[in-house]
Amino acid sequence: MSAPNIETIVSLSKRRGFVFPASDIYGGLGSSWDYGPLGVELANNIKKSWWNWLVYERDDIEGLDSSIIQNRLVWKYSGHEQTFHDPLVDCRTCKGRFRLDKLQDVQCLNHPDVHPGENKECSLTEARDFNLMFRTTMGAVSTEDDPAALAYLRPETAQGIFINFANVLNTSRRKLPFGVAQIGKAFRNEVTPGNFIFRTREFEQMEMEYFCRPEDAGRMHQEWIDGFQEWIQELGISSENLKLYEQTKDELAHYSERTVDVLYRYFPEREDEEKQWDELMGIANRTDYDLRVHSKKPEDAGGKRINPDSTEDLSYFDPQTNERLYPYVIEPAIGVNRTLLAVMMDAYTEKTNDKGETRVILKLKPELAPIKVAVLPLAKNKAEIVDMAKTIKRSLQPSMRAVYDDTGGIGKLYARQDEIGTPFCVTVDHESLVDNAVTVRDRDTWEQERIGIDVLKDYLQKRLA
Numbered sequence: 001m002s003a004p005n006i007e008t009i010v011s012l013s014k015r016r017g018f019v020f021p022a023s024d025i026y027g028g029l030g031s032s033w034d035y036g037p038l039g040v041e042l043a044n045n046i047k048k049s050w051w052n053w054l055v056y057e058r059d060d061i062e063g064l065d066s067s068i069i070q071n072r073l074v075w076k077y078s079g080h081e082q083t084f085h086d087p088l089v090d091c092r093t094c095k096g097r098f099r100l101d102k103l104q105d106v107q108c109l110n111h112p113d114v115h116p117g118e119n120k121e122c123s124l125t126e127a128r129d130f131n132l133m134f135r136t137t138m139g140a141v142s143t144e145d146d147p148a149a150l151a152y153l154r155p156e157t158a159q160g161i162f163i164n165f166a167n168v169l170n171t172s173r174r175k176l177p178f179g180v181a182q183i184g185k186a187f188r189n190e191v192t193p194g195n196f197i198f199r200t201r202e203f204e205q206m207e208m209e210y211f212c213r214p215e216d217a218g219r220m221h222q223e224w225i226d227g228f229q230e231w232i233q234e235l236g237i238s239s240e241n242l243k244l245y246e247q248t249k250d251e252l253a254h255y256s257e258r259t260v261d262v263l264y265r266y267f268p269e270r271e272d273e274e275k276q277w278d279e280l281m282g283i284a285n286r287t288d289y290d291l292r293v294h295s296k297k298p299e300d301a302g303g304k305r306i307n308p309d310s311t312e313d314l315s316y317f318d319p320q321t322n323e324r325l326y327p328y329v330i331e332p333a334i335g336v337n338r339t340l341l342a343v344m345m346d347a348y349t350e351k352t353n354d355k356g357e358t359r360v361i362l363k364l365k366p367e368l369a370p371i372k373v374a375v376l377p378l379a380k381n382k383a384e385i386v387d388m389a390k391t392i393k394r395s396l397q398p399s400m401r402a403v404y405d406d407t408g409g410i411g412k413l414y415a416r417q418d419e420i421g422t423p424f425c426v427t428v429d430h431e432s433l434v435d436n437a438v439t440v441r442d443r444d445t446w447e448q449e450r451i452g453i454d455v456l457k458d459y460l461q462k463r464l465a
């Protein structure tokens, strides 16, 4: 089972402290969200899983953390100033402003039962290009529109990797093929953000640029498409809720030769099966486009440098073939926020207890669970039991995220931990004072086992692994 719709996750997130609307006490700020005590842990665990899988478990990938604000020329030569647009239309009747290619995802402001353009009163303007980059000014400026001070918040983390290609290559002494991985915030002034954390103007990306010889790019692209599907499923996301989409020639970004998107079933409630899916990640073959455009050497047909501002040549000398070339780049790019939403939707389960009540269980993979174990005293007015529970919590804490909770009856405490995905609850009762053992309750089966306190940590670590 998975969540019936995104709304279910919105309400669970707010109720339990995963995600809150940003600036809520001032009425919010369209589509901005803050990650609460559990949300930040879940997001960190997703990032850790991605980083471990790429940077630690393989031998061919380095990490990087580049600046959010870069020289404006980065965005000139990457093509973002010229082409990072969405087609925008206004409705003269309802005064709504929409993205032309996403009309099916939004409602007419006057007639919410139809999409913009579908009611006879709708009057949409011609589409015009709207650049998605957030602008800011850098340093002390005399006027707001001083072109010398204009800067952008990065719309993707990728460019920070391309402009550091020579730095990483020279310091790490890598040979092709190798990759550079980066996790960080990106900003896009989206025309129609929405669907909770699915599309926001500030979000976080996990991007890896894998540099290879041009003739290997097709094969390596396919290997990354396959590899990422496996990693996504290792996060606990069911293959039934995933599918691939091959972008058409018209849809490809200006730098891409081939892009395959991994789609997740974010909208299971939609009747039309085709409309249940949207992009979780994109895997592009960016060719040698980016390294070339940021390099000082390449020339156009008329013999003019295509980049007269760059001071570096980002080519690669292959010692095996004795030739200099611009490597091709395979880019698997995935959003932290969209991954978190998919993970929560897929983990969402309902179960009926003996009394016929419906309980929510978030069946997160233990690796991702914000809290690994909750230690609960059966009687909170009995000092020895409370002391023992707190001591157990402290002894587990260095090896796993553990919490102590005595703020309710045991049934309520179990239900709360199930709902936030805690794999194990440890209960300390009167008997524990005698037999030095505790009850360990499994989140998914609700089965209980008696375990000696001296072996508890090992037992939990084994089951969490």
Ligand code: ATP
Binding pocket: 156, 188, 190, 197, 198, 199, 200, 201, 202, 203, 204, 205, 279, 280, 281, 282, 333, 334, 335, 336, 337, 338
């Ligand atoms: P879309 O078509 O949904 O606008 P995109 O194809 O422009 O997305 P990419 O440029 O490929 O997105 O970015 C890589 C990943 O970053 C996306 O697959 C998604 O997971 C994430 N992402 C992109 N835009 C947003 C956004 N506005 N909010 C949240 N995540 C985003």
